Amino acid sequence: MSDPTFVRGGSFLVRQSTPDEIFTPEDFSQEQRMYAKTARDFVDNEVLPLSDEIESKQPGVTERLMQKAGELGLLMADVPEEYGGLGLDKASSAIIAENMPGQGSFSVTFGAHTGIGTLPLVYYGTELTKQRFLPGLADGTAIGCYCLTEPTAGSDAMGIRSKATLSEDGTHYILNGSKMWITNAGFAKTFIVFAKVDGQQFTCFVLDRDTPGLIVGPEEHKLGIVGSSTASVTLEDVKVPADQVLGEVGKGHKIAFNILNIGRFKLGAGTVGACKQTFEHALTYALERKQFGKHLTEFGAIREKLAEMVARTYAAEAAVYRTVGMIDQLLASTGDLHGEAALQAIEEYSVECAVVKILGSETLDYVVDETVQVYGGYGYSAEYPAERAYRDSRINRIFEGTNEINRLLAPGMLLRKAMKGELPLFQAAKALQEELMGIPSFDMEGDLGLLAAEQKIVQNLKKMCLFVAGVAAQKHGAALGEQQPLLMRLADLILAAYTAESVVLRALKDAAKRGEDSAIVPIAAARLECERAMSNAEGFAREALANLEQGDTLTTLLAALRRLGRRTPADAITLRETIADRMVEMERWVV
Numbered sequence: 001m002s003d004p005t006f007v008r009g010g011s012f013l014v015r016q017s018t019p020d021e022i023f024t025p026e027d028f029s030q031e032q033r034m035y036a037k038t039a040r041d042f043v044d045n046e047v048l049p050l051s052d053e054i055e056s057k058q059p060g061v062t063e064r065l066m067q068k069a070g071e072l073g074l075l076m077a078d079v080p081e082e083y084g085g086l087g088l089d090k091a092s093s094a095i096i097a098e099n100m101p102g103q104g105s106f107s108v109t110f111g112a113h114t115g116i117g118t119l120p121l122v123y124y125g126t127e128l129t130k131q132r133f134l135p136g137l138a139d140g141t142a143i144g145c146y147c148l149t150e151p152t153a154g155s156d157a158m159g160i161r162s163k164a165t166l167s168e169d170g171t172h173y174i175l176n177g178s179k180m181w182i183t184n185a186g187f188a189k190t191f192i193v194f195a196k197v198d199g200q201q202f203t204c205f206v207l208d209r210d211t212p213g214l215i216v217g218p219e220e221h222k223l224g225i226v227g228s229s230t231a232s233v234t235l236e237d238v239k240v241p242a243d244q245v246l247g248e249v250g251k252g253h254k255i256a257f258n259i260l261n262i263g264r265f266k267l268g269a270g271t272v273g274a275c276k277q278t279f280e281h282a283l284t285y286a287l288e289r290k291q292f293g294k295h296l297t298e299f300g301a302i303r304e305k306l307a308e309m310v311a312r313t314y315a316a317e318a319a320v321y322r323t324v325g326m327i328d329q330l331l332a333s334t335g336d337l338h339g340e341a342a343l344q345a346i347e348e349y350s351v352e353c354a355v356v357k358i359l360g361s362e363t364l365d366y367v368v369d370e371t372v373q374v375y376g377g378y379g380y381s382a383e384y385p386a387e388r389a390y391r392d393s394r395i396n397r398i399f400e401g402t403n404e405i406n407r408l409l410a411p412g413m414l415l416r417k418a419m420k421g422e423l424p425l426f427q428a429a430k431a432l433q434e435e436l437m438g439i440p441s442f443d444m445e446g447d448l449g450l451l452a453a454e455q456k457i458v459q460n461l462k463k464m465c466l467f468v469a470g471v472a473a474q475k476h477g478a479a480l481g482e483q484q485p486l487l488m489r490l491a492d493l494i495l496a497a498y499t500a501e502s503v504v505l506r507a508l509k510d511a512a513k514r515g516e517d518s519a520i521v522p523i524a525a526a527r528l529e530c531e532r533a534m535s536n537a538e539g540f541a542r543e544a545l546a547n548l549e550q551g552d553t554l555t556t557l558l559a560a561l562r563r564l565g566r567r568t569p570a571d572a573i574t575l576r577e578t579i580a581d582r583m584v585e586m587e588r589w590v591v
């Protein structure tokens, strides 16, 4: 990397970050706020009025909306200017993604098109393929799709069976195979397709819909996002010119994995946007609905649900934009927004990308579930928005790498970085063990001021993570990679530490800017999230340690764990009241 001072991906576990170094929604530029407004207005004025038509898959509706989105510049954030795009930074692209939800089916169409349907060309296209395909993808006249999954190869993407054979004269490949679950396949014009050359070399191709032998199957009947197109794609002796290979023959896995990193932080941003919109439905309903002569917003049981939705969403948002900010900073220092260096910069933060994917999708599932509850019986009715939001949310834990795969990836990638010497994790874990076995002192240096207890919790969450990872690595060595339940617990600890730190840093940065009295919701959200993160983390760590050791050793380890978890619990009930007060007063999402 060209900038030796950049914050290494995964280093949040072993270094103390400061509020100033993180990017937050409060730092958005005027231009970025304008992109957000353009996207939101487009969804409110153009997409939502056609929601029923989208859900019933009325022919042409989604395609026309995508073209309108293209005219407004909403599809071209990641496309370089020379190919008809805007070539924006990743934060702007994430901001657009955050503001596109509202109609789940359409936002999945949009997300697949601008992400996996377009980015392989941006990063791996040749001059010829970029010129040919990117302008149409950027202006929405051609919709993109990405064909990787097969009936027998989903998470195990490298196990695809589709084959590509080079013709005798070397001018083209002949593709055979079948793909499954392909978003946008029903109306896409540009198909990104993965197949193995000679059944061995994993390779990526780009082709037109009208290429003979490419057959799109019937639409799947789905649980949610029913208005989005999802279909199988069969390849029967499809002739693809040899110059339509993306990247190199045998290196298609790089495309599949690198593009997923971008997809993950964008999914994080999109789910945060969906959380806010779903929350606003819940709040509006609760403000209107009366029972026992009172509005639902007067009931403490409902108020705490609303507050919890806000706190979790605020925290997820903090983690998403912190991640995107680090990526942009590194991209800016490489001076290469669309080449190999750019991909390396994004890959640097693959742990954080996996974390925000899990966090965003699980936060949204929480928010939609509680929204159904706030609506009561009406939450179960298709006449009201909660029902569709509930169904539409569920897919986010499955695509862009299932959350189990992402949970395996996060600790796996951290351990690999440690073994390559890129992160001093082992050294930190060893020092921590010595510290924990010595006289207990976990005080941070100096007066921490605002959110002092929470900053200490963040430090202890990181230590807990290193502590459990250290014990697990000592016990299992290289075989730790096969201990999936332990890796799941480690991933949950990583998630807790990253989220808690992100929310505390964001709240501190905001409070420093506009004053403590104005940053009431951020401060309350940070306190709540830290309390929740630590309570959860203690449980994850205890389960892991109880599995790793027994008897006296376990007793000693649990004593050390208790030291890390020691704190005066925050008054979560009052903190939720504080947040609910503000939301009910403002009658909308506002932090």
Ligand SMILES: Cc1cc2nc3c(=O)[nH]c(=O)nc-3n(C[C@H](O)[C@H](O)[C@H](O)COP(=O)(O)OP(=O)(O)OC[C@H]3O[C@@H](n4cnc5c(N)ncnc54)[C@H](O)[C@@H]3O)c2cc1C
Binding pocket: 112, 145, 146, 147, 148, 149, 153, 154, 155, 156, 180, 181, 182, 183, 184, 222, 230, 395, 398, 399, 400, 401, 402, 403, 404, 405, 408, 484
């Ligand atoms: C609506 C929808 C749209 C989609 N769009 C696209 C698209 O546009 N393009 C595309 O290529 N694909 C697409 N997909 C496919 C999607 O990416 C896959 O469904 C996903 O990767 C999971 O693969 P699978 O369904 O085969 O499940 P499997 O891989 O069979 O997984 C089943 C379960 O086992 C778990 N599991 C699998 N392997 C492991 C492991 N090693 N360790 C622990 N647990 C494991 C998974 O987490 C999951 O819980 C889409 C899917 C859906 C439902």
